[in-house]
Structure formats: C-alpha cells, structure tokens
Amino acid sequence: MKNRPNKNTLPGFNLSLxxxxxxxxxxxxxxLSATFLKAFTLNxxxxxxxxxxxxxxxxxxxxxxxxxxxxxxxxxxxxxTAWVLxxxxxFGKKFxxxxxxxxxxxxxxxxxxxxxxxxxxxxxxxxxxxxLGIHVAYTPLGVVVALTFIGLxxxxxxVQPVLEDLSAEVEEAAASLGANRWQVFxxxxxxxxxxxxxxxxxxxxARAIGEYGSVIFIAGNMPMVxxxxxxxxxxxxEQYDYAGATAVAAVMLVISFILxxxxxxxxxxxxxxxxxxx
Amino acid sequence: xxxxxxxxxxxxxxxxFAAVTLASAKEVTLLNVSYDPTRELYVDYNAAFSKYWxxxxxxxxxxxxxxxxxxxQARAVIDGLQADVATLALAYDVDQLxxxxxxxxxxxxxxxxxxxxxxxxTIVFLVRKGNPKNIKDWNDIIKPGVSxxxxxxxxxxxxxxxxLAAWAYALKQNNNDEAKAKEFVGKxxxxxxxxxxxxxxxxxxxxxxxxxxxxxxxxxxxxxxxKELGAGKVEIIVPSLSILAEPPVTVVDKFAKKHGNEVxxxxxxxxxxxxEGQDIIGKNYYRPTSEAASKKxxxxxxxxxxxKIDEVFGGWTKAQNTHFADGGTFDQIYQK
Numbered sequence: 068m069k070n071r072p073n074k075n076t077l078p079g080f081n082l083s084l085x086x087x088x089x090x091x092x093x094x095x096x097x098x099l100s101a102t103f104l105k106a107f108t109l110n111x112x113x114x115x116x117x118x119x120x121x122x123x124x125x126x127x128x129x130x131x132x133x134x135x136x137x138x139x140x141x142x143x144x145x146x147x148t149a150w151v152l153x154x155x156x157x158f159g160k161k162f163x164x165x166x167x168x169x170x171x172x173x174x175x176x177x178x179x180x181x182x183x184x185x186x187x188x189x190x191x192x193x194x195x196x197x198x199l200g201i202h203v204a205y206t207p208l209g210v211v212v213a214l215t216f217i218g219l220x221x222x223x224x225x226v227q228p229v230l231e232d233l234s235a236e237v238e239e240a241a242a243s244l245g246a247n248r249w250q251v252f253x254x255x256x257x258x259x260x261x262x263x264x265x266x267x268x269x270x271x272x273a274r275a276i277g278e279y280g281s282v283i284f285i286a287g288n289m290p291m292v293x294x295x296x297x298x299x300x301x302x303x304x305e306q307y308d309y310a311g312a313t314a315v316a317a318v319m320l321v322i323s324f325i326l327x328x329x330x331x332x333x334x335x336x337x338x339x340x341x342x343x344x345x
Numbered sequence: 346x347x348x349x350x351x352x353x354x355x356x357x358x359x360x361x362f363a364a365v366t367l368a369s370a371k372e373v374t375l376l377n378v379s380y381d382p383t384r385e386l387y388v389d390y391n392a393a394f395s396k397y398w399x400x401x402x403x404x405x406x407x408x409x410x411x412x413x414x415x416x417x418q419a420r421a422v423i424d425g426l427q428a429d430v431a432t433l434a435l436a437y438d439v440d441q442l443x444x445x446x447x448x449x450x451x452x453x454x455x456x457x458x459x460x461x462x463x464x465x466x467t468i469v470f471l472v473r474k475g476n477p478k479n480i481k482d483w484n485d486i487i488k489p490g491v492s493x494x495x496x497x498x499x500x501x502x503x504x505x506x507x508x509l510a511a512w513a514y515a516l517k518q519n520n521n522d523e524a525k526a527k528e529f530v531g532k533x534x535x536x537x538x539x540x541x542x543x544x545x546x547x548x549x550x551x552x553x554x555x556x557x558x559x560x561x562x563x564x565x566x567x568x569x570x571x572k573e574l575g576a577g578k579v580e581i582i583v584p585s586l587s588i589l590a591e592p593p594v595t596v597v598d599k600f601a602k603k604h605g606n607e608v609x610x611x612x613x614x615x616x617x618x619x620x621e622g623q624d625i626i627g628k629n630y631y632r633p634t635s636e637a638a639s640k641k642x643x644x645x646x647x648x649x650x651x652x653k654i655d656e657v658f659g660g661w662t663k664a665q666n667t668h669f670a671d672g673g674t675f676d677q678i679y680q681k
Binding site for chain 1: 417444539
C-alpha cells in the first residue's frame with residue numbers, strides 16, 4: 068500500500084471526504100448543534116433546573132439502566148440465536164431467520180401495543196405472571212421488556228456473519244489438541260466474535276436509549292418510577308418549553324456520546340488484550 | 346403514436362381549462378386542526394357545512410381534518426402547519442397561537458359567542474358494569490383499593506380538566522382550603538396505576554386492557570365508549586360536581602388570509618352556532634350552547650353542578666402555571 072498511495076477504489080480522496088463531511092453535516096451535525104444552540108438560550112440556573120430536577124434524574128436512571136439491561140439480555144440471547152441459526156439446520160430455519168428482523172420493521176407503536184396487551188394483568192402472559200407476584204406492564208420491568216424487544220436484531224445480525232465465517236475446523240483442531248468445550252468457546256470462538264458482539268451491544272444500547280414509541284404504551288409513565296427521558300422531553304414540549312426540552316435532549320446526547328465512546332474504547336482495549344488486533 | 350398522444354393531452358388540457366373557466370363556482374379547501382375526541386363530530390359537521398355553503402354561494406368546500414393531542418396540534422400550527430381554523434381542547438392552547446406565533450389577535454376569544462366555545466362538555470366517570478366498587482362521587486375514588494385511570498395532565502388536555510374537576514370538588518368540600526384540595530388530589534393520584542399520554546390511550550387501557558375500576562373521561566368519550574367500545578361492559582356515573590369544559594374555536598387569521606379563505610373560515614365556525622350545527626353537536630354527545638338545542642338534548646345530558654375554570658381557577662394561564670408547569674402542584678404530588 069505504501070508505495071501506491073493513489074490506488075483507491077473511489078477516486079479523489081479530497082472530493083469523497085468533502086462529500087462525506089457535507090453529508091454528515093446536513094444529516095447529523097447541523098440538526099444536533101441546533102439542539103445545543105436552543106438549549107444554550109437558557110441561563111445556567113434554568114438549565115440546571117430543567118436537566119437536574121429529581122423527576123428528570125429519575126428518568127435518566129430508568130432510560131440508561133433499562134437500556135443497559137436490555138442490551139445485556141440481547142447479548143446473551145442474541146448470541147444464542149445467532150449460534151443456532153449458523154450452526155444447525157432445521158425445518159423452518161428461514162422463517163426463524165426472518166422473524167429476527169421483525170423488531171426492525173414493525174412500527175414501534177405496534178410493538179408497544181402488542182407487548183402491553185400481552186403483559187398486562189389480563190393479558191396472555193401477564194395473567195400467568197400475576198400469581199407469582201410479577202408485574203411487567205406499567206412497571207420499569209415493562210420498559211426493559213420493550214427495550215429488549217427492539218434491540219434483539221442488532222446483536223444477532225452483527226454476530227451472525229462472523230460466526231458463519233468461523234470455520235468449524237478450527238474448533239475441531241482445538242478439540243483434538245485436548246481443549247474442552249468451555250475452552251473452545253472461551254479461547255477460540257469468543258475472541259473471534261468479541262468485536263461483533265460489542266458492536267451489537269452498542270447498537271442495541273443506543274437504539275434503546277432513544278426509543279419512545281413502544282415504551283410509552285407499556286411503561287405506565289408514572290413520574291419518578293416509570294417515566295423515560297424521551298417522555299420528559301415530550302412533556303416539556305407540551306408546555307411550550309422548547310428550551311427546557313432541548314436542554315434535556317442535549318444532556319441525553321452528551322451522556323450517549325460518552326457511553327458510546329467508552330464502549331468503543333473498551334472494544335479497542337479488549338481486542339488488544341485478546342490478541343485480535345489486526 | 347407520439348403525436349396522437351400529444352394531441353390527446355393537448356385537447357384534454359384545453360377542455361379542462363374551458364371547464365374551469367366556465368364554471369364560476371370555486372373549490373375551496375379548508376384545514377381544521379382539532380384535538381383527539383372531535384373526530385366523529387367534525388366528520389358529520391363538515392358534510393353539513395359543505396352542503397350549506399354550496400347552496401348559499403355555489404362554491405364547494407372540502408374540509409380536511411387533523412386530529413391529535415391538543416397541545417401537540419397547537420404546536421404544529423405555531424411551527425407552520427397552515428391551519429385555516431383551530432378547534433382545540435382548551436383556551437390555553439389557543440392562547441399560544443397568539444403568544445408564541447402571533448397568528449391570531451390577542452382578543453380572539455371575544456370574536457364568537459360563548460367565549461368562542463360553540464359546544465361544551467364535562468368530565469364524568471366510567472365504571473365497570475354493575476359498579477362493583479360502588480362509586481358515586483369524587484370522594485369514592487380516593488379510597489384505598491380503588492384503581493383510577495386518567496391520562497397524564499402534562500401531556501393531555503383532557504387530563505388537565507380531570508385534575509381541575511377533582512380539585513374544584515375538594516375545594517368545595519373543604520371551604521376553599523387549597524392545602525386540603527392538594528391532599529385530596531394527591532390521594533386520587535396515589536390510586537392511578539398508569540398515566541397514558543392521551544385521553545384515547547386511557548380509554549383503551551380501561552376498556553380494552555381491563556385495568557382500573559374507574560375512568561375519568563370526557564362526557565362525549567364516555568358516551569362513545571359506552572355505545573361502541575364496551576357496550577354492556579361499562580356504565581356512566583355522574584359525580585355531584587364537575588367542571589364545565591369549554592373547547593374553543595378560532596380562525597387562524599394569518600394562514601386563512603394567506604389562502605384567501607377568511608370569509609369561508611369565519612362562516613365555517615359561525616355555522617357551528619346555527620340550528621343545524623348545534624343539532625349535530627348534540628348528536629355527537631357534546632353539550633350545545635344554543636337554548637333551543639340545549640332543550641332538545643336536555644334528557645341526554647345528566648344535570649350536575651358545573652363550575653367554570655375562570656371562576657374557580659382564575660383562567661387557564663393561571664391554572665396552568667399553578668398546577669401543571671414544572672414544579673406545579675402536580676409535580677409536587679410526586680416529589681415528596
């Protein structure tokens with residue numbers, strides 16, 4: 068590569084970089100900076116009042132906590148699903164494969180209505196959980212369920228291609244050298260799929276933080292308990308408090324950015340540790 | 346082939362042009378931006394108005410409807426949705442069209458009769474068939490063990506009426522003691538397991554999901570729910586006191602002027618006060634304001650003590666700031 072610096076597939080580094088930056092500016096950077104500009108029309112005391120009142124802080128905890136738990140659940144079960152889909156052949160596999168994408172395609176409001184119908188105390192699953200003392204719909208647990216639902220495809224779809232590329236011979240070789248199943252998984256498979264797994268986690272997590280449509284139907288929206296931050300933003304808009312709404316939005320943006328940045332950092336660090344640095 | 350096609354298009358265009366110039370009648374399109382539960386009302390009313398306007402002027406009017414939460418709809422108009430008329434749930438939202446958008450004059454509410462409210466409504470209770478929890482009045486629904494469904498007053502106009510109705514009842518019971526009223530409403534909201542974001546959402550939660558013992562609802566929603574959604578499953582209970590909800594209407598001057606629709610937009614709202622308009626209002630379970638129609642639909646609407654927001658709360662702006670703004674009484678209930 069070093070002695071042929073101009074042999075890129077797309078011609079003109081400057082031109083393509085220019086387009087990339089213009090595109091990013093129009094789609095992402097300009098709208099987001101408008102959010103910050105609007106938020107900064109507030110003075111410091113009002114800004115703090117808007118973003119740090121107990122009710123808003125409770126909503127941050129719920130939004131980020133439930134998103135994190137949802138994404139973790141998806142890592143475990145998404146990996147399992149991806150494994151089943153790549154390693155086994157069974158009747159109806161193509162259907163199962165297609166089902167994975169459902170949460171992508173479904174309008175989130177439909178998901179919310181369906182989930183709250185099933186998990187409410189008179190619903191099909193909710194009525195069975197009720198005697199056990201487990202309430203899902205209209206509690207924070209319902210938020211986790213909704214966020215797990217919408218995040219499922221991300222982990223499956225990022226891990227699946229990597230698993231497909233991973234040849235079974237490597238595992239057989241490891242086994243023939245005396246590795247047990249756990250060692251094969253831990254030393255051979257996991258390092259290979261680790262970056263994809265973390266990418267899937269980050270995508271599911273990020274998607275969950277911004278989710279509104281499906282959650283409001285199942286959350287119950289009780290202040291201090293089951294109110295997510297996007298609802299707080301809508302609430303503020305409903306009072307014509309544009310500046311307050313954008314202030315909370317700006318705080319969410321900053322927290323999300325820091326978290327995603329940290330996840331990327333963690334991915335980079337763990338890749339090096341697992342000796343997978345290409 | 347190409348030539349014939351071209352000539353066909355040309356002939357069609359000429360004919361079309363001739364047709365337009367020959368017919369002196371205009372075709373007018375109005376946009377009415379409204380709130381959630383008026384769907385059925387305006388479907389009926391728009392048909393009646395088109396007919397009336399055509400016989401009167403020869404012009405045909407097509408009215409497009411937009412429905413949603415009252416606050417959201419007002420915001421859409423402020424942000425540029427070019428509504429000719431706005432028919433919202435509360436005066437506070439219409440006030441914002443002046444405050445934030447300067448789309449209407451400050452004294453908009455004086456322009457039409459009855460404070461620009463051609464119809465009124467109130468808040469009633471919807472309970473399960475047979476009223477198993479024996480709910481008769483507001484003090485029954487703050488009892489422990491009664492589950493109450495009402496939307497979030499922060500996001501729903503209807504929910505604000507519910508909240509203020511409860512507050513007004515408590516004031517009356519306790520000689521206008523505001524602290525007692527707050528305690529009363531606090532107890533009421535302790536009994537609320539779900540705060541949906543809008544009135545229709547709450548109706549769904551109560552009727553379809555089967556959650557709660559009592560739903561606080563718009564009178565017209567309650568009738569609708571009783572008739573269509575849960576026939577034989579729910580019944581209406583009328584409390585001893587409730588609030589007189591006056592959903593106001595206004596021409597959005599700036600956009601009507603831009604579209605050249607000022608005259609027809611004004612007529613559209615004025616016709617709501619006519620005999621036919623009032624009759625359609627009564628048929629759709631809103632309370633008519635004209636004497637004749639009020640009398641006609643008297644038996645449909647239960648009699649109860651209705652208090653006005655101006656008298657008890659000093660108007661919407663004040664009520665909004667005291668109760669629903671950030672840090673208001675509603676927030677205080679949840680932040681102890």
